[in-house]
Amino acid sequence: MSERVIDPARSRIVLVGPAYYEDPQLENVPVIANNISDLAQVLTNEKLGGFNPFHCIAVPSAAGVAQVGDVLVRAAEEAEDLLLFYYSGHGLLGPRRRELYLSLAATRHDQLAFTAVPFEAVRDACLQSRATSRVVILDSCYSGRAIGDTLAGNDEVDEAVLGEIEVSGAYTLTSSPANRAALVLPGERHTAFTERLLAMLSAGSPAAGTMISLGDIYRHLHTRLRAEGLPLPQRCGVNNADLLGLVRNVQSGHASGDAPAAADTAESERxxxxxxxxxxxxxxxxxxxxxxxxxxxxxLAQVALAADAFDPERVGRLIDQVEQAASTIANEEYRWQALSAVAASVAAANPDRAEHMANTITNTYTRWQALSAVAAAVAAADLDRAEHMANTISNKDYRWQALSAVIAAVAAANPDWAEHMANTISNKDYRWQAL
Known part of the structure; x- marks a missing residue:
């Protein structure tokens, strides 16, 4: 049987991945920001996924439970062909029933029920969607090892958690068994699972057809991860879901056959x-x-993000409109959260506007949170500015968190500075986390 081709116009994609956490017991994973941005780029690339950028929603890294729920429920209601939900972050288990929670930036490991997304809610949203195909991809661990928990009993736990995350009529792909932690390897731009997922989607596979299907993805990742001694991916779902073609295969005979003339290609791009x-x-x-x-x-923030790669001149004007729209939000907490999320999103492309936006937030805690995210985003391009920005935070606990985020962002490229900076943190818990 051949792969089933998706109709992008009738599909919706939701990408969730907090890179930084307020709870010091949850380790920051800066590369998750790359997971989200690069996966969105592949899925919306006209030559690969071809999905509409306005229907591929990357939820802001600082989003709370209600924001994630709003985006997912809306996508589930609108999707007719494909509903795809991707999550990268800390997967944590409830203390009593061991139910799965997806952590967010404000998640507290001791209050999961109030600060994290219960996977049951994700499952319910998928079940209520009329989409023909529902796909869930989780790049996380489920054992809660980020806060020191381990699970006893391999097979029993795997079956329990995999049973919990199975969505009837859907295809679920996970980065590792329930009792193994998701990994970040030194020097890699993404988490280990997503690094290899993106490599396949971008480079294609000689073993696949004109489309790279979910089955192709699972088989490739299982073979690749096993060969490297990494945690093996798991899947559950009906067999026919294996045939769902997610992106075009650039190595297929059709794709690599007669190349179009250069003039035709240029005209197509225009x-x-x-x-x-x-x-x-x-x-x-x-x-x-x-x-x-x-x-x-x-x-407007989503439009600005979509415009960044196509029309940079438009982005500045859109950010003006975003700030103006935010000023009309009556609820102060929502207004601060909106500005913080937008500042973090535009930091890499427009650091001046992002820093200014963060500093307009009157709530001290939210302003520090926004400055921390902006500092981490600009660290690779302007380390001095990032360090200065972090040091403007007067509260030493939050300043240390911001410096830890900057350290993590530049450690691979500037390890000497990162190590020195980590050792300047006087609080031993934050210092050990940074090191």
Whole structure:
């Protein structure tokens, strides 16, 4: 049987991945930000996934439970062909029933039920969707090892957790067995599982057809991870789901056959660019029709993120509109959260605006959180600025958290500075975490 081709126009994708955590007992994983941005880029690449950038939603790293729920439920309601949910982060188990929770930036390991996303809620959203295909990809550990817990009994735990995350009528792919921790290998841009997933999606496979299916992905990753001695991926779902083609295979005979003429390729790219500009204009117009300030802020921020790779000049104007929309949000807490999320999102592309936006937040704690995220985002390009930004945080506990985020962001490229900086942290818990 051949792979089933997805209709991108009738599909919705939700990507969730907090790279930094407020709870010091949850380790920051800066590369998760790369997981989210690079997977979105592959899925929306016209030559690979071809999904609409406005239907591939990367939830802000600082989002809370309600924000994640809003985005997922809306995507589940809109999806008709494919609903894809991807999560990367700390998977934690409840203290009594050992139910699975997906941690977020504000998750507290001692209050999972109130600060983390219960996987049961993700499963319910998938079950209620009318989408023909529902796919869940989890790149996380389930043992709670990030806070020192381990699980006894391998097979029993694996079956229990895999049974819990199975979604009827859906295909679930996980990065590791329930009693193994997800890994980040030194020098790699992503977590180990997503690094190899993205490599396959981008480079293609000679063993696959014109599309790379879910079955192709699982078989490739299982073979690759086993050969490298890494935790093996797990899957559950009906066999026919294996045939669902996620992205085009650049190594297929059809894709690598007669190459189009250079003029045809250039014309195709020009038309695609023009089409994207028109779509951005249309999306901006729709966003500005939203009366509620919070939802208008979210919508305009998504347009700005989509525009960053296509129309940088438009981004500045969109950020102006985002700030104006945020100023109309009556609930102060929502307004601060919105500004913090937008600041972190635009930091790499426009650090001046991001820092200014963070400093307009009047709530001290949220401002420090935003500055920490902005500092980590700009660290690779301007380490001095990132360090200075972190040091503007007056509370030493939050300053140490911000410095730890900067250290983690540049450690691979500048290990001497990272080690020296970690050793300047006087609080031993934060110092050990940074080291």
């Amino acid at each position: 038309v695609a660019s023009t089409d994207m500009s028109q779509r951005l204009t249309h999306a901006e117009r729709i966003a500005n029709t939203i009366g509620d300030g919070l939802w208008r802020t979210r919508a």
